[in-house]
Amino acid sequence: MFEKxxxxxxxxxxxxAQIAQGSGNKRVDSRHLLLALVRSDAKVRAALTxxxxxxxxxxxxxxxxxxxxxxxxxxxxxxxIDLFEVKRRVNEQFGExxxxxxxxxxxxxxxxxxxxxxxxxxxxxxxxxxxxxxREIAASHLALGILGVTGPGSDSLEEAGIDVRALRExxxxx
Amino acid sequence: xxxxxDAATSNDPAEGLRAVRSLRHxxxxxxxxxxEKARAEGWSWQAIADVLNVSRQAVHxxxxxxx
Numbered sequence: 001m002f003e004k005x006x007x008x009x010x011x012x013x014x015x016x017a018q019i020a021q022g023s024g025n026k027r028v029d030s031r032h033l034l035l036a037l038v039r040s041d042a043k044v045r046a047a048l049t050x051x052x053x054x055x056x057x058x059x060x061x062x063x064x065x066x067x068x069x070x071x072x073x074x075x076x077x078x079x080x081i082d083l084f085e086v087k088r089r090v091n092e093q094f095g096e097x098x099x100x101x102x103x104x105x106x107x108x109x110x111x112x113x114x115x116x117x118x119x120x121x122x123x124x125x126x127x128x129x130x131x132x133x134x135r136e137i138a139a140s141h142l143a144l145g146i147l148g149v150t151g152p153g154s155d156s157l158e159e160a161g162i163d164v165r166a167l168r169e170x171x172x173x174x
Numbered sequence: 175x176x177x178x179x180d181a182a183t184s185n186d187p188a189e190g191l192r193a194v195r196s197l198r199h200x201x202x203x204x205x206x207x208x209x210e211k212a213r214a215e216g217w218s219w220q221a222i223a224d225v226l227n228v229s230r231q232a233v234h235x236x237x238x239x240x241x
Contacts, residue, residue: 070199075192102203
């Protein structure tokens with residue numbers, strides 16, 4: 001499936017799987033893919049800047065979202081648990097980054113699988129590459145694919161107040 | 175504060191279930207941290223298992239290879 005991917009695109013997929021695994025997520029979804037691209041792809045970063053978004057803030061927002069895949073701060077608050085406070089105390093008692101480390105610590109070595117929205121995004125990325133009449137799926141095609149489907153990836157960007165359509169246009173160079 | 179109370183009593187199963195999932199995950203994380211600490215302080219697998227109320231084999235299988 002990935003033989004048509006350019007090297008950066010392939011690495012982004014591998015990174016996404018590692019991000020998912022590292023935060024104890026069983027599935028790689030479109031947000032993991034997007035986060036991997038935001039961290040690695042110059043074109044994606046430039047496009048974000050062009051639509052007025054701050055790359056670091058987007059990275060942080062997506063990272064928080066990935067963690068919330070398993071730990072829903074709002075739902076916990078509803079039953080009286082302050083997740084922020086739990087994290088703070090854990091890091092206080094066990095040392096800086098202990099919280100984060102524990103998240104990925106006992107996860108299996110099994111490769112996480114793709115969620116349906118990630119599969120859709122990969123397919124959409126393939127279609128985007130065909131529009132360019134290229135034979136390869138580049139990181140920017142993958143990004144366009146992610147932004148073109150509904151899922152945690154594009155949802156998170158909208159939550160962060162980013163104009164997804166403008167971002168798509170920017171990436172497509174139209 | 176009212177918002178919190180409202181959410182807690184909203185009876186929305188979706189939110190309740192997300193809370194349950196989050197609690198399981200939270201428990202897993204805390205367990206991993208505490209087991210690691212106990213081992214570092216010289217606790218036996220049996221002692222840890224006794225407190226967690228599971229078998230020694232269960233704890234060892236879950237965490238044994240790491241410490």
